[in-house]
Each structure stands twice: as C-alpha cells, then as structure tokens.
Amino acid sequence: MNKKFIITIARQFGSGGHEIGKALAEKLSIPFYDKELISLAAKESGIDAEVFENVDERATNSLLYSLSMGLYSFGNSFSAMGDLPVNDRLYILQHKIIQKLAEEGPCVIVGRCADYVLRERTDCINIFIHADMEHRKERAIAIRGVDKARAEQVVNKTDKVRANYYSFYSGQKWGFAQNYDLCIDSTNLTTEQAVALVEAYISIRSN
Numbered sequence: 054m055n056k057k058f059i060i061t062i063a064r065q066f067g068s069g070g071h072e073i074g075k076a077l078a079e080k081l082s083i084p085f086y087d088k089e090l091i092s093l094a095a096k097e098s099g100i101d102a103e104v105f106e107n108v109d110e111r112a113t114n115s116l117l118y119s120l121s122m123g124l125y126s127f128g129n130s131f132s133a134m135g136d137l138p139v140n141d142r143l144y145i146l147q148h149k150i151i152q153k154l155a156e157e158g159p160c161v162i163v164g165r166c167a168d169y170v171l172r173e174r175t176d177c178i179n180i181f182i183h184a185d186m187e188h189r190k191e192r193a194i195a196i197r198g199v200d201k202a203r204a205e206q207v208v209n210k211t212d213k214v215r216a217n218y219y220s221f222y223s224g225q226k227w228g229f230a231q232n233y234d235l236c237i238d239s240t241n242l243t244t245e246q247a248v249a250l251v252e253a254y255i256s257i258r259s260n
Contacts, residue, residue: 057159057176058159058176058177058178058255058258059154059155059159059160059161059162059171059174059176059177059178060074060077060078060159060160060161060162060177060178060180060251060255061161061162061163061167061168061171061177061178061179061180062074062161062162062163062164062167062180062181062182063164063167063168063179063180063181063182063215063219063227063228063233064163064164064181064182064183065182065183065184065189065208065212065228066189066193066207066208066211066212066215067184067188067189067190067191067192067193067197067208068182068183068184068188068189068192068239069182069184069192069239069244069247070163070164070182070239071087071163072244073182073237073239073244073247073248073251074087074161074163075087075161076244076245076248077161077248077251077252078160078161080248080252081159081161081252083158083159083160083161084154084158084160084161085160085161085163086151086154086160086161086162086163087162087163087164088106088109090147090150090151090162090165091105091106091109091143093147093150094143094146094147094150097146097149097150098142098146100139100142104139105139105143107139108138108139108140108143109143110164110165110214110215110218111140111214111217111218112140112144112217112218112220112221112222144165144166144222147165148166148170151165151167151170151171152170152171155171155174155177159176164215166218166219166222166223168232168233169219169222169223169225178234178235178251178254178255178258179232179233179234179235180233180234180235180236180237180251181228181230181232181233181235181236181237182236182237182239182247183228183236183237183238183239184238184239184240185238185240186205186208188239188240189208190204190205190208193207193208215227216228234254234258235250235251235254237250237251
C-alpha cells in the first residue's frame with residue numbers, strides 16, 4: 054500500500070477518533086501525533102506543557118486583532134508572540150510544527166485544524182470521525198471517566214469548543230462534509246473496521 058499520504062483526523066468527542074488514528078498509524082508504520090503536539094510546542098517555546106494543555110483546541114478572540122495589526126503572518130517569524138494569549142501562541146506553534154511534520158513524511162495528525170493547516174498539500178487525506186450520541190456517551194463514561202449524569206453535557210460542550218476552535222482559526226465549519234475526503238460513522242464499527250475503511254480509501258487514492 055502506498056504510504057505517502059499525511060492523514061488528518063477531526064473527530065467528535067467520544068467517537069473514537071484518537072484510537073482510530075493511533076491504530077491506523079501503527080498499521081501503516083508511520084508516526085502518530087495528538088497530544089504529542091503539545092509536548093513539541095512546549096519544547097520549542099520553553100513554555101510548560103501543562104500551560105498549553107489547559108488551552109489546547111480552545112480559541113480566543115485576540116488573534117484576529119493581532120493579524121489585523123500585522124503582528125503575525127503564518128509561515129513567517131512572529132515578532133509579537135509574547136504579546137499573544139497562550140491559546141494563540143499554542144495555535145501558531147502547532148501550525149508551524151504540523152507543517153514541519155508533513156514535510157518530514159507520512160504521519161497521522163489528530164485535531165488542531167491540521168486539515169486546514171495543510172490545505173495546500175496534495176498528499177493529504179482528511180477524515181472526520183463521528184458517531185451517534187449514545188455511543189459517544191458510553192465511550193466518554195467508559196474511557197474518559199466522565200460522570201454518567203453529565204455525559205451528554207460534556208460531549209456537547211467538548212464538541213462546541215472544538216467547533217469554535219476550528220471555525221475561529223480556519224474560517225470554515227467543523228464537521229462539514231465538504232471539508233473532508235472521508236467521513237466515517239464509527240457507531241457500529243470497531244476500531245479495526247474503521248482502520249480497514251481508511252486503508253481501503255488510501256488504496257483507492259493510491260491508484
């Protein structure tokens with residue numbers, strides 16, 4: 054199978070996107086990045102990773118001001134990083150890191166607007182993983198330890214945060230099918246079956 058693609062995965066909370074992405078990376082023997090991007094950003098910036106973890110995939114309203122004032126230009130050096138909130142600094146750092154990782158070779162990247170960051174590349178496959186609410190609630194309770202009484206609230210709130218983050222930094226609609234190459238409903242699929250679907254799609258794209 055051709056392994057020259059960078060795979061980006063956007064996912065609803067509790068849909069298994071992280072697990073599917075990790076299993077896919079293992080199957081293809083390529084690097085996997087999710088929370089690892091926080092560690093890489095912390096290492097590059099010298100900021101404690103715990104600080105970044107608290108704002109990961111959360112948007113602020115300040116970056117638009119910074120852009121309008123000419124304080125930052127994507128792809129170039131950023132002269133006023135110290136003046137930006139932690140949210141925006143993390144996004145900018147992850148933006149650079151994602152581009153660098155893509156240059157290094159095939160990999161799987163979860164979240165962080167990776168599909169948007171790499172939109173100019175022709176070697177990307179962008180995937181969105183979703184599932185029905187009951188399935189996501191069950192996973193949130195079983196895997197994330199979310200309180201059963203608050204499960205639906207947590208699922209909805211997390212999705213809203215992710216949607217706002219994606220919309221703010223990309224100007225596009227999170228979860229809108231047109232933004233992705235492949236949308237997978239994981240409700241009735243095992244992780245292995247979802248991986249097999251992606252592999253089949255990669256095989257088709259490779260021809």
